[in-house]
Amino acid sequence: MSQPTNTTDEPRGLPRRSVEILVALTLIALAGVVLYDSHGRGAGWDGGPQNGFFPARVGWIFLAAAVFVLWQSFRTESGIFVTYGQLGQVARVLGPLVLFVALIGPLGLYVAAAIFIVAFMGVVGGSRWWSILLTAVIVPIACFWIFELQFRVPLPKGPLEAALGY
Template sequence: MHIRRIHMELVAATLTAGIGLLAATGSLDLGVGWESSGPQPGYFPFYVGLIVLLASVASAAQTLLALRRHGQKRQEIFLEAEQVRRLASFFLPMAIFVVVAIQLGLYVGSALYLFYVAWRQGRYHPFAAVFLGLGFAVALYLIFEIVFQIPLHKGPLENMFGVY
């Protein structure tokens, strides 16, 4: 399996168009007009969103026109199969970390993520990986909760231990 450059260019144009559309439509709630005292809060985000959207559409159109004009010359490979595998080995644990951190809290999520990454990718002994994950979670707690007094998301642990 490999990913071609044209596909990545179209994906990037689609993602940035989505961001521009989100910015433009989100700013409509704030007002995009002009008042006697100046622009409403959504004025600049609306137009920046429109510029990003238009640039993304132009980028996609340019990519498709170049494909039509140059044909197979434009079909160069962006990522080989091995590169896709390496990228997935980094991205998938990170995506799982985000889901676990939202559901179980940052401390559990970071401990599990660091354990897995140290064990599978860093080739640490499982016991060392456990201590690394737990040590980081404890350090995270001490630094944020104790030193800076900034509570982080704890998920169900907050209720279980009666914290806050």
């Protein structure tokens, strides 16, 4: 595949440097939260390690690594990290996943899984309607049988399972 020679032909997207800076600043903020919480619990050594001793050490290492990522982001050449087309593909996968997680609480895992399968296979996979429906019915029932009945592992249930007596 040849590289575009004209600047108007280059793919548009998020610049690498901006993404790396954003990630590094997010990691620095998370390290700050870890350090704040660790020192609030006691990060010293008083006849032995206090509650926040080990998390504080990990927080300092985490902070150092995040600062290094930030420093490196200014030293490297900036190109395109991800094109807008690629970002759209990520959104097509992320959308049904966010819907799935949001529906677990009110509908239970099994009904949410059926909806996720329908959304994912329909939006991302473009599968035939009969295979989507068959999969959306069989997979949650098989998971219910395996986890609830065989292994006796209770998973989040919703109104449908309550109506069926589970």
